[in-house]
Amino acid sequence: MATFKVEHSEGMRWVKVALEGDDVRTERGALNHMHGAITMDVPWPTLKAWWVSLFSDESLLRPRYSGTGSVYLDSSLGGYHLMKVAPGERWVLDTRCFWASDGKVKLSVHRERMLTAFRAGEGLFWYKTALKGNGQVVLSVDGPVHEVELENDRLVTDGPFVIARTQGISMRVKRPAKSFVSYWLSGQKLAYVYEGTGKLLLCTVPYWRARMQKERARMAAGGWDSE
Numbered sequence: 001m002a003t004f005k006v007e008h009s010e011g012m013r014w015v016k017v018a019l020e021g022d023d024v025r026t027e028r029g030a031l032n033h034m035h036g037a038i039t040m041d042v043p044w045p046t047l048k049a050w051w052v053s054l055f056s057d058e059s060l061l062r063p064r065y066s067g068t069g070s071v072y073l074d075s076s077l078g079g080y081h082l083m084k085v086a087p088g089e090r091w092v093l094d095t096r097c098f099w100a101s102d103g104k105v106k107l108s109v110h111r112e113r114m115l116t117a118f119r120a121g122e123g124l125f126w127y128k129t130a131l132k133g134n135g136q137v138v139l140s141v142d143g144p145v146h147e148v149e150l151e152n153d154r155l156v157t158d159g160p161f162v163i164a165r166t167q168g169i170s171m172r173v174k175r176p177a178k179s180f181v182s183y184w185l186s187g188q189k190l191a192y193v194y195e196g197t198g199k200l201l202l203c204t205v206p207y208w209r210a211r212m213q214k215e216r217a218r219m220a221a222g223g224w225d226s227e
Contacts, residue, residue: 003017014073055123055127077207080138081141083138091130094128097139142203157204165201
């Protein structure tokens with residue numbers, strides 16, 4: 001299997017992938033440089049994948065690197081989380097969260113319910129990357145990640161802080177209070193509700209450098225003077 005390592009310098013983080021006759025899939029455009037006898041190709045997507053690409057921001061054209069050597073992916077002020085996909089598991093990732101995966105991990109598409117997509121501001125079609133197989137996966141994240149296990153239980157968050165969940169957990173977007181008056185007085189907008197049995201990966205606190213970068217970008221987009 002491919003070996004993944006998160007390296008860092010000057011406040012930046014990146015992923016190094018060591019290959020020894022293996023292959024790895026990465027997010028489109030993620031390559032920084034590679035060294036060794038490595039070839040790159042892009043597996044031809046299915047008709048379903050082409051159809052999904054018309055309604056989704058999720059990239060479905062993901063390069064594959066094969067051979068022996070090292071692949072270095074782009075650096076970020078954010079971070080990367082390494083997770084293991086075990087046989088029999090199926091994980092659903094949040095949008096734009098996938099970064100790289102071992103070649104033995106199969107990538108597919110998951111669609112959220114239309115009402116959930118509409119309430120989350122994603123239109124009527126909200127497609128996400130789904131994983132199954134046996135191998136390691138690298139997720140692109142804003143901050144530290146910790147795992148939460150549910151057993152016929154519920155987790156409610158104020159935003160899309162769950163970056164991955166197993167198949168046994170459903171997701172809905174709804175008002176945090178039943179009555180409209182309580183909802184209006186609470187100051188809380190929509191809540192993300194996760195119910196069922198399985199695992200979730202939760203990321204609630206961003207790295208401060210990544211947060212500052214996003215705040216500066218938001219200020220620049222709003223036409224404010226950031227100096």
